[in-house]
Amino acid sequence: MSNRLNERLFAPLALAAVMLSSTAFADETWQKAAGVGEYASANQDWAEIEAAAKKEGQVVIYSVSSRIAKLVDGFKEKYGIEIVGFDMPSDLQIEKLRREHKAGIHSVDVLFNAEAPLLLNEALPNNLVWNFVPTGLETDLDAHETEPFLIQRHSSRVIYYNTSLNPDGAPIDSIWDLTREEWKGRTLLPSPLEDGLSANFIQTLLHNADEMSAAYEREFGEPITYSEDVIEVVEESTTIDAPDAAMEWLYRFLNNEPVFQSSTTKIFKNVGDVQQDNPPLGITTFSKMRKNKEGVYAAGPIFDLDPVFGVSYPTALVMADMAPHPNAAKQLEKFGLPKFDNLKLWPIDPTEIYYTKYGFLALYLELS
16 A cells, blocks of 8 residues: 555544544443443343333434335334334444534434444444444354454445346456446446445555556556556655556546446446446445346346456444443344355455545545
């Protein structure tokens, strides 16, 4: 990363932002009653937790997925507890929780959240949220899926194509194809300036410059050369030592006029619509495959895309500090937790993404 973004410069800036924006949220009385932090017990009495949860009567969750609504009926039928869910992007969940805490408002119990950089480097160390791992999950989870936070699933952003209108396979085989003239204005994704997960996707590509360089040579049959604008940005930068292939890809991609759309579902539908003539490509979540519908939508990921078909990131379940229904929160975190599948993707590095975010945004704006 030293040839792109100087962590020694940006780490203090990010740390200062954390110190300025955070508050000492922890309340020892609540921690003790909720059984979190140093008061967490290795011997969880689930009969007691369930009884207390039923008395609490409801659990409030900020969820990055609208599918939380599918748990409502089953959870209430089994435990007599109502789920009150709010579909909300991960970064906005944390910002809303922070603002509510500063105002003395404690209304949410659980965050279903995919912003691992913010969870790991802000929310957890500042006791804005707490990790809780129900006993009995050890056989389903690896150690990194329970600490520092409970990973409910491994999510991903991948590149989709219209499978119905491309019966012989994907129309591209390299991520560098997204920079070709034929795909000008025909790649859809959420704006990295507005969607944290989209920014994490691109940052992870930047963190793999050597593999992006090798993929360039495989695609074009020659070593990469850098655009004059990229060279100029590097020469004027005090934090970037030299250009690299990932930086060049970002420059060419942005100048190929990608179309920014706020909804990952809308992106999927625009790619998969079988009634169009010239379908675009789209960067959206792997789970959108569930929305395929015969005769209406047909789309799928480009699994053999060179050098990688997408980026993976953990989606966590964490308990909000000062949760008004902590036992119901525990019950929800235990309820219906599925086993985990691993996909061959580039995983994000939450710490590197967090401490180089300002540098990435500056570079992004310079190359746009």
